[in-house]
Amino acid sequence: MKPPPSSSPSSGGGAAASLLRKGRLSPYLFTLLVFIFFVAILYGEDFSCILNGQFDYLRLSPSQLTVTFSSPATAKKKSAAAALPFAVGTTAEKKCDVFSGRWVWDEARRPLYEESECPYIQPQLTCQAHGRPDKDYQHWRWQPNRCSLPSFNATMMLEALRDKRMMFVGDSLNRGQFVSMICLLHKQIPNNSKSMETNGSLTVFTAKDYNATIEFYWAPFLLESNSDDAVIHRISDRMVRKGSINKHGKHWKGVDIMVFNTYLWWMTGLEFKILQNSFDDEEKHIISVSTEDAYQMAMKSMLRWVKKNMDPNKTRVFFTSMSPSHGKSIDWGGDPKGNCYNETTLIQDPSYWGSDSRKSIMRVIDKVFGKSRVPITFLNITQLSSYRKDAHTSIYKKQWNPLTPEQIANPTSYADCVHWCLPGLQDTWNELLFAKLFYP
Structure with a gap:
């Protein structure tokens, strides 16, 4: 300059x-x-850049949504030699976008663990145990276009977590990422030195020798909602209470690495119900706003909570973007009556994105995060996961209710095209988390 x-x-x-x-x-x-x-x-030049505020925001191009988000300049400029907490280095090419790339077949190094070796996987995600006949979905590795992901190092991760807490907060998709992380780590821990306990919304995996915990907290909207019961939460008439993030947030304080997600539960239609007063009040004051406005309110609440409660010099905060579903084969040129059932191949179109509703939510994230100085690392797993119509649990999971004869005759009718088999796609999410944690 x-x-x-x-x-x-x-x-x-x-x-x-x-x-x-x-x-x-x-x-x-x-x-x-x-x-x-x-x-x-x-x-x-440095002075000018400080004044202008170097900041990589989420950027949405007209033809395709591309997300790049990193910590704000204020954190980077405190010291030329200062690194983000937990960072040990950078990627070989600093400008490499690890979220842009392709899936490559890798039978030698995938999967990263065996389903039968990880006792912590819920029966909703154990596809092999529930009869899935193929294993191809386990052998794909994500390859960024201009660099390679660092190999996931369980020992390094555990050492970084010594005397610390890592927490995943969100819905069942974030719980899948939480379980994937435990599966990636637990073999390094002796059997008598690890435990997992659930108490209401909180599940805690403890690595005793490290005095470390990896936790999951059920909060599908982040805000207080009528779907907060960790077991009984299948409510069609969903609503959240405005300005209520502290209801859950009080359980998150003291966490060193936080991974948020929230998306799927907001998708109830064009509008969403917001409670203005308390769920305990006999007369409830409810307004309806657009889904985008409701989601924006939650994002702003999350950012305010992070700013108030997380120390950017000691802690790291991540936000995992929307996990795509594959409920309509017609979206990728398939049978108009089909979905992810019986799908064993990847979507090859590099520009495939999915539903328009997903794009509208990405624009909300762009708008809210783009104006914020709160240091959150964005894990853009959306598009790379969109190619993976093969990786869902489909019909190969525990069914909580007995199937009807009509369902048995038509497997497409009860295929789960939202959740993912483990091992599988969500291990890649954690490889990306590992890369951004240590090599931002």
Whole structure:
């Protein structure tokens, strides 16, 4: 960045000398001014960038939604040598977008663990145990276009978590990422030195030798809602209470690495119900707003909570973007009556994105995060997961209710095209989390 013509060393020095000759400046003040001036020239670009605020926001192009988000300049500029908490290095190519790439077949290194070796996977995600005949979905590896992801290192992750707490907050999709993380780590921990307990909305995995916990907290909207019961939450008439994030947030304080998600439960239609008073009040004051406005309210509440409760010098906060579903084969040129059932191949169209509702929510994130200085790392798993119509649990999961003869005759009718088999796609989400945590 070039300085203005009037700010050249010769003209600046001459002006200061002229003032000195007129007796308006002492020799000491003159020396100080010249020193400051030359420093400004040498580091003018840095000063200007600090004033302008270097910040990589989420950017949405008209043709395709592309998300790049990183911590704000204020955190980066505190010290030229200062690194983000937990960081040990950077990617080989700093400008590499790890979320842009392709899936490559890798039978040698995938899966990262076996389903039968991880006792913590819920029966809703154990596809092999429930009869899935193929394993191809386990052998795909994400390859960024301009670099490679660092290999997931369980020992390194556990050492970083020593005496610390890591928490996943959100819905069942975030719980799947939480379980994936435990499966990636637990083999490094002796059997008598680990435990997992659930108490209401909170599930805690403890690595005793490390005095570390990896936790999941059920809060599908982040805000207080009528779907907060960790077991009984299948409510069609969903609503959230405005300004209520502290109802759950009091359980999140003291966490060192936080991973938020919220998306799927908001998708009830064009409008969403907001409770203005308390769920305990006999007469409830409810308004309906657009889904986008309701989601925006939740995002702003999350950012305010993070700003107030998380120390950017010691903690890291991540937000996982929308997990795509594959409920309509017609979206990728398939059978108009089909969905993810019996799908064993990937979507090959690199521009495939999915539903328009997903785009509208991404625009909300762009708008809210783009104006914020709160340091959150965005894990953009949406598009890379959109290609993976093969990786859902489909019919290969525990069915909580007995299937009817009609359902048995038509597996498409009860296929789960929202959740993901483990091991599988969500292990890649954690590889990306690992990369952004240690090599931001």
